[in-house]
Amino acid sequence: MTLERPERPAYDVVIVGGAIMGSAAAWFLTDLGFNGTILVIERDTSFANCATAHSTSCIRQQFSTALNVRISQFGADFIESMPDRMGTQDVPQLAIRNFGYLYLADSEGFAQELRQRQRIQTAEGAATRLLAPAEIAAEYPFYALGDIVLGSINTDREGYFDSMAVFDALRRQAQKRGAVYIQNEVVGMAAQAGRVESVTLASGEVIGCGAVVNATGPRAAQTAAMAGIAVPVEPRKRCSWIFRAETPLPRDLPLTIDPSGLHVRENGGGTYQAGGHFGDDRVEGYDDFAMDHGLWENEVWPRLARRIPQFEAIRLTHSWCGHYEMNVVDHNAILGPHPDIGNFLFMNGFSGHGLQQAPAMGRGVAEWQCYGGYQTLDLSAFHFDRLAGAAAPAEAAVI
Ligand SMILES: Cc1cc2nc3c(=O)[nH]c(=O)nc-3n(C[C@H](O)[C@H](O)[C@H](O)COP(=O)(O)OP(=O)(O)OC[C@H]3O[C@@H](n4cnc5c(N)ncnc54)[C@H](O)[C@@H]3O)c2cc1C
The missing domain is CATH 3.50.50.60 (FAD/NAD(P)-binding domain)
Known part of the structure; x- marks a missing residue:
């Protein structure tokens, strides 16, 4: 109450x-x-x-500091054991949908950064794998990878949760x-x-x-x-878009972190969720949740179609604007x-x-x-x- x-x-x-x-x-x-x-x-x-x-x-678990990896590992334990931890069946038994995050590097500099992060993550027990473009293509045949030099993915306790x-x-x-x-x-x-x-x-x-x-x-x-x-700490605008693909992908789409600033993930039932920020992300006050509707057409869709050509044929279903609490x-x-x-x-x-x-x-x-x-x-x-x-x-x- x-x-x-x-x-x-x-x-x-x-x-x-x-x-x-x-x-x-x-x-x-x-x-x-x-x-x-x-x-x-x-x-x-x-x-x-x-x-x-x-x-x-x-x-x-793909963070750049050991402490943040450990924090998420405890987060995953907690998410997957709420009835036990809370001592009640009045809370749901949840599972993480382990499609993973796939970071894509389009430069040797960022690839080096991903290698360094992977060392930190695996030292903490994370199952992060580095993938050459051919290996990404073998597992996820739907990406256009011409500009990509390396990928980093972990599909163990990494992905969507409720x-x-x-x-x-x-x-x-x-x-x-x-x-x-x-x-x-x-x-x-x-x-x-x-x-x-x-x-x-x-x-x-x-x-x-x-x-x-x-x-x-x-x-x-x-x-x-x-x-x-x-x-x-400052509020920063982050927009999200849900869209439906005319032809859904053959397997779960990892939360793909594209070098262009876009990210996109599986949302179930042939729908996907994209997000990111493109340009100025400052707000005009705490209640400014205004959506720039041009972003979908001009920034998001072109990036989606470039990375996943099958996403040329998609339909936006809804979108919203939220605020990050950014430690600047x-x-x-x-x-x-x-x-x-x-x-x-x-x-x-x-x-x-x-x-x-x-x-x-x-x-x-x-x-x-x-x-x-x-x-x-x-x-x-x-x-x-x-x-x-x-x-x-x-x-x-x-x-
Ligand atoms: C688009 C987007 C995507 C994100 N994706 C992820 C993700 O995938 N994974 C992840 O881990 N995190 C994600 N985050 C971040 C995550 O949502 C936040 O870090 C987290 O929700 C912060 O929780 P909070 O309780 O601190 O803040 P909030 O959820 O903002 O809650 C703060 C509360 O304080 C209340 N409040 C404010 N001022 C006062 C006052 N003076 N008196 C009384 N009440 C007050 C507000 O009404 C509000 O309910 C995302 C955030 C956004 C915006």
Whole structure:
């Protein structure tokens, strides 16, 4: 049940934003036996415009840092074992549709980068394979590969998953275990002496907090500014198109990462999902979801037909525009406490790969809150203070 008003004047943890990240934090807090009160505040419980609802819904192990590989491996474990982990048959048993991501390199420089990434991934146990163009053609005869020098693919726990089912399970089970969800908007915070004392709601109430978690996706900077914090996360437009092929491909289409900036994947039943950005991806404010309808005709379709000639004959069925929460410094998560305002916790900056990271990030924030440190995966490389230094663990595999 979602309430309009909080039932108490103060909560031990106040989570701002109730989509996949906020719900992951809430559920993992309950799972670790946190014995305090949890309030999740969500401004739009239809979730119509959150990043969680606008995604490509895929998971991969093909990252450029070992930590991000491990985070997705935990994500895959979690996705495939929700009834066991949550101790209930009231959540679905999901499977990842393992068509894999196929990165295509059209230059020796990018091929070198893929080789380097494959070494990092396989050292972590990922099943990434490098394919010469002839090998790609043998497995996937539908690509035009004249310009391609190398491909990289992993079909083990990499592909589509039902991210809305994961989100729904986290949210409903967090609520069942006592986390309180309200529909309201946080519009201010009172911070003094190095801590956030309270949050102010659009309806006027002031709620005291032991800790506050910023899980507001593309609005992360707006929320952090309420506590006087500048966080380098910006909303960036990412469009998606669903189309039907006159002649469907003979096998599942991997999520193909084309060097032209386009990506396209299997969507089932002779339909496919394409995405990407072409040119300026900045938004005119947080509510700018306007679609540039010329993109399909001028940018997307030509690229599709060039890479997969069978996609000359396709029909667009629908499209939408969503926002990435882009960490414009190093394209990686910003997690954990602010160095000076220690009870302000970040869950931000996932730069287009947050769905698969939600289980690890939720667990990490909960561990920090319960134990003051990480017990499983050490996520301190994502702390805010690294952003000022030169040694940020930049993620290069951003789609
Ligand atoms: C086109 C697209 C494709 C993507 N594809 C993938 C993919 O294939 N795999 C993957 O892992 N990730 C993908 N992502 C990224 C992923 O969707 C996000 O990283 C993830 O959903 C972020 O979750 P979140 O909960 O942090 O943010 P959101 O889902 O945006 O949720 C933030 C919530 O905070 C609420 N909120 C904001 N401000 C306030 C406030 N002041 N008070 C109260 N509530 C507030 C909002 O209403 C919203 O519901 C994709 C994203 C897009 C846009």
